[in-house]
Amino acid sequence: MLNPSAIVWKNGWRASLARALIITRRELRDSLRDWRIVTPILTLTIVLPSVLIAALRMGHDLLERLGPDALDTKILPFSILAIGFFPMSFSLVIALETFVGEKERNSLEALLSAPLTDRELFTGKFIAAAIPPVFTSSAGMFTFVILVILTGGTVPVSLPLLGVFWLLTIFQALVMVAGAVIVSSHTTSVRAANLLASFIIFPMSIVVQIEALILLIGQRVTMLYIWLALMIVLVILLRTGVKIFNREEIVAREGDVFNIKGIFRNFGSYFKRTPREALARQSSNLTKFTIWRLYRHDIPQILALNKASMLIVSLSLVAAIILGWWLSSWKEVQEIIGKTTALTAGGDNPVCSTNLASSVNVYSNFSLPVTWDGIFLNNLRSILIGGIGSLFSLGIAGLLLLMIAVGPFGLIGGVFAQLKLNPLPLLLGFTLPHGIIELPAAVFAMGAALQMGSAFLVPNPGFTVGGSLQLAIVNYLKLLALVVPMLLIAAIIEANVTPAIGCWLTGGKF
Amino acid sequence: MIEAVELVKSFGDFTAVHGISLHVSEGQILALLGHNGAGKTTTTRMLAAILAPTSGYARIGGYNSVTQALEVRRIIGHLTELPGLYNRMRVIEYLDFFGELHAVPPKLRRERIEEMLQRFDLWETRKLRIGEYSKGMRQKAALIRALIHDPQVLFLDEPTSAMDPHSAKMVRDAIFELKQAHRSIILCTHNLAEAEILADKIAIIRKGQIVIEGTSEELKRKLLGVPHYQVAFNQPLTLGLPTGLADLVEIVEQSERGFIFRTEEATRNNPQVLALLAKAGLKVITLSEVSRSLESVYLKIAGQPQDNSLSRDEVEQSMKKKEDFTKNLKGATADQAEELEPTHPEKGAVK
Numbered sequence: 001m002l003n004p005s006a007i008v009w010k011n012g013w014r015a016s017l018a019r020a021l022i023i024t025r026r027e028l029r030d031s032l033r034d035w036r037i038v039t040p041i042l043t044l045t046i047v048l049p050s051v052l053i054a055a056l057r058m059g060h061d062l063l064e065r066l067g068p069d070a071l072d073t074k075i076l077p078f079s080i081l082a083i084g085f086f087p088m089s090f091s092l093v094i095a096l097e098t099f100v101g102e103k104e105r106n107s108l109e110a111l112l113s114a115p116l117t118d119r120e121l122f123t124g125k126f127i128a129a130a131i132p133p134v135f136t137s138s139a140g141m142f143t144f145v146i147l148v149i150l151t152g153g154t155v156p157v158s159l160p161l162l163g164v165f166w167l168l169t170i171f172q173a174l175v176m177v178a179g180a181v182i183v184s185s186h187t188t189s190v191r192a193a194n195l196l197a198s199f200i201i202f203p204m205s206i207v208v209q210i211e212a213l214i215l216l217i218g219q220r221v222t223m224l225y226i227w228l229a230l231m232i233v234l235v236i237l238l239r240t241g242v243k244i245f246n247r248e249e250i251v252a253r254e255g256d257v258f259n260i261k262g263i264f265r266n267f268g269s270y271f272k273r274t275p276r277e278a279l280a281r282q283s284s285n286l287t288k289f290t291i292w293r294l295y296r297h298d299i300p301q302i303l304a305l306n307k308a309s310m311l312i313v314s315l316s317l318v319a320a321i322i323l324g325w326w327l328s329s330w331k332e333v334q335e336i337i338g339k340t341t342a343l344t345a346g347g348d349n350p351v352c353s354t355n356l357a358s359s360v361n362v363y364s365n366f367s368l369p370v371t372w373d374g375i376f377l378n379n380l381r382s383i384l385i386g387g388i389g390s391l392f393s394l395g396i397a398g399l400l401l402l403m404i405a406v407g408p409f410g411l412i413g414g415v416f417a418q419l420k421l422n423p424l425p426l427l428l429g430f431t432l433p434h435g436i437i438e439l440p441a442a443v444f445a446m447g448a449a450l451q452m453g454s455a456f457l458v459p460n461p462g463f464t465v466g467g468s469l470q471l472a473i474v475n476y477l478k479l480l481a482l483v484v485p486m487l488l489i490a491a492i493i494e495a496n497v498t499p500a501i502g503c504w505l506t507g508g509k510f
Numbered sequence: 511m512i513e514a515v516e517l518v519k520s521f522g523d524f525t526a527v528h529g530i531s532l533h534v535s536e537g538q539i540l541a542l543l544g545h546n547g548a549g550k551t552t553t554t555r556m557l558a559a560i561l562a563p564t565s566g567y568a569r570i571g572g573y574n575s576v577t578q579a580l581e582v583r584r585i586i587g588h589l590t591e592l593p594g595l596y597n598r599m600r601v602i603e604y605l606d607f608f609g610e611l612h613a614v615p616p617k618l619r620r621e622r623i624e625e626m627l628q629r630f631d632l633w634e635t636r637k638l639r640i641g642e643y644s645k646g647m648r649q650k651a652a653l654i655r656a657l658i659h660d661p662q663v664l665f666l667d668e669p670t671s672a673m674d675p676h677s678a679k680m681v682r683d684a685i686f687e688l689k690q691a692h693r694s695i696i697l698c699t700h701n702l703a704e705a706e707i708l709a710d711k712i713a714i715i716r717k718g719q720i721v722i723e724g725t726s727e728e729l730k731r732k733l734l735g736v737p738h739y740q741v742a743f744n745q746p747l748t749l750g751l752p753t754g755l756a757d758l759v760e761i762v763e764q765s766e767r768g769f770i771f772r773t774e775e776a777t778r779n780n781p782q783v784l785a786l787l788a789k790a791g792l793k794v795i796t797l798s799e800v801s802r803s804l805e806s807v808y809l810k811i812a813g814q815p816q817d818n819s820l821s822r823d824e825v826e827q828s829m830k831k832k833e834d835f836t837k838n839l840k841g842a843t844a845d846q847a848e849e850l851e852p853t854h855p856e857k858g859a860v861k
Binding site: 102105106107108109110112113114115116117247248251281 | 555558559562580583586595612613655
């Protein structure tokens with residue numbers, strides 16, 4: 001029995017504050033136990049300031065370059081897009097609540113007992129969630145345009161292009177809603193879903209920034225291509241959403257506690273198991289972990305499991321080369337190229353007397369000495385940055401990084417074609433010897449990175465988002481056991497063999 | 511109508527249901543009793559085609575709960591443990607929504623909604639938003655939702671929890687009518703009295719297994735042994751009980767004004783007991799069965815703290831012991847009966 005005199009009720013502001021802090025402690029503990037709160041807070045704290053500074057510098061430079069009319073001709077059209085984007089990000093809350101909100105309010109089970117197929121349920125929810133953002137974005141854009149006209153301004157966009165802007169905005173909204181509904185059907189609380197929304201808004205804001213860049217450059221028709229890309233992404237998301245929608249998992253999942261011990265235990269258990277054993281949640285007859293098993297079973301299994309994502313990465317590489325080639329026809333790009341003197345028809349190739357490796361190195365800002373170890377460290381760093389970036393961008397950052405790295409090859413090819421020169425000896429000679437190893441290594445690594453990013457949207461059947469993510473990270477790390485040696489070999493070839501072959505093939509001249 | 515065979519459900523390393531088999535015919539009510547977390551809800555979710563069993567199968571109205579899940583959902587009504595309604599809707603809108611999902615034609619829907627709301631005393635409050643309803647009213651609204659399409663099979667999880675006695679009786683009457691209308695019902699409840707009143711069969715679940723199943727009487731007999739009978743005299747017992755009585759039945763307890771005995775063959779032995787007492791000049795006021803509640807059965811199996819309660823094996827052992835005892839008793843009484851028969855059969859009417 002508790003002695004009543006043991007309880008002393010204190011008054012005064014200190015005691016009052018102490019009681020308030022009891023609430024604070026509980027709330028904080030609760031929040032910090034949720035990895036979905038902790039991770040974005042830490043990430044955004046570190047990433048956002050640097051992104052903002054870079055964006056400000058870029059904006060400043062651009063305004064200087066574009067001149068005094070930039071506000072009307074460049075910024076206003078972008079504002080129409082931005083006006084459409086903001087309301088949709090707020091309306092996203094509805095999409096994020098679709099399933100998990102009902103689960104929290106205990107009304108979901110009755111709905112799941114109703115005679116509806118998974119597709120019907122998902123589609124119904126998707127349409128309901130899509131209507132508010134589509135409507136608010138459209139209304140926002142319409143109001144903005146009307147207000148510009150009413151206040152005596154002119155809209156520097158033709159009506160068909162305005163239609164493209166509208167379509168773009170609608171599809172951005174639909175893509176975000178599709179992502180949010182998928183997130184909602186795979187999370188255990190509304191709070192978790194809202195936090196994961198940043199992983200939807202972040203990639204989409206990258207798309208908006210690309211749109212802004214294109215607007216500033218003036219290639220407005222390119223918007224149509226972005227619209228097409230968004231449409232493809234939407235179809236993929238909807239198909240994936242319906243495919244992975246599982247009413248059982250929605251009902252069965254409970255809790256998102258940030259359990260460090262549990263996380264380590266999971267990592268350990270996924271590491272010990274082969275990827276297939278981990279996926280099957282096999283707990284008996286496990287194959288013993290050895291280095292031999294890692295190369296003989298784990299890595300081949302990971303590559304087999306990542307087939308789809310590696311295909312996406314490969315297609316992105318092809319797209320990047322085509323895009324690079326296409327960019328070479330842009331007036332603005334040609335102007336830039338025209339200013340450079342490196343690519344002069346019939347000129348001596350300076351690389352043959354030094355080293356070509358850095359001339360197509362997109363990471364020039366981070367360039368390391370062009371020796372085998374410098375190349376190796378640079379490539380390894382790119383792979384790791386791509387992996388980490390993918391984690392926070394649904395895999396998009398890794399893909400973009402690789403596309404940016406490969407795109408210049410298309411650009412060089414395009415420029416050579418315009419100069420009526422054969423780009424093949426240059427491209428093959430200076431890339432193929434090491435590229436034959438480096439490129440597959442990059443595809444393997446970025447495929448695994450894409451798996452990590454997509455774990456948020458497409459968790460493995462029977463796994464939570466966290467569990468899927470942990471397994472994807474373990475698989476990525478295991479795959480490094482193959483990728484790192486490949487990068488090492490490629491770097492040695494690139495530093496010592498490639499220049500010789502390249503110079504021999506091109507005869508030291510372009 | 512409802513058939514489950516060796517249903518197993520695992521979530522990762524945790525197995526919530528270990529091989530549950532059950533059968534509920536048309537017009538039958540099966541009550542599932544058990545602790546919170548015993549596996550009742552998981553079982554009903556599997557039967558309602560929300561969860562797919564890890565192994566085993568279930569057929570509802572002849573439809574497989576996994577491969578014909580949609581058909582199963584069409585013929586079932588599912589009252590979930592927590593009513594979980596759409597608080598911003600009015601009850602008519604809410605019921606209309608579910609009626610529409612179940613493809614009830616609009617006119618019929620309107621009629622049915624009015625009929626059900628009237629029946630469950632919600633008609634007067636139909637214009638309120640569900641958020642304004644009391645717990646009991648919400649529970650009734652949820653029950654109507656489960657009944658709106660007049661399903662062949664019903665899974666009712668705590669249908670009368672949070673209800674006042676009047677409403678609870680109203681719901682019990684409705685369930686009884688559904689039974690009369692040949693509906694198959696699985697009732698998950700903690701209300702043992704309700705289970706005893708309504709259910710044809712009772713299954714007690716513990717740690718994901720049905721540890722015992724049968725009618726209320728069968729369960730009592732299996733777990734509490736043969737029935738006990740109490741005899742009361744109109745005067746204190748001075749000379750003791752007549753000789754031969756202890757050979758006929760087992761005397762469990764004796765006091766000045768009466769005694770308690772048990773016998774497996776009440777129909778046969780009780781008249782003989784009365785005859786023996788009358789012969790000895792003892793005036794009997796009452797001879798009645800000592801009431802034994804379902805609660806005693808439930809507590810024996812599931813009511814103990816989890817680690818002390820009986821496992822399926824222990825229940826089976828306990829039941830075997832009871833059966834052995836009963837057999838012995840039966841044997842003894844049969845032998846004794848041969849010796850004592852026939853006595854005064856006209857006095858044999860014992861209730």
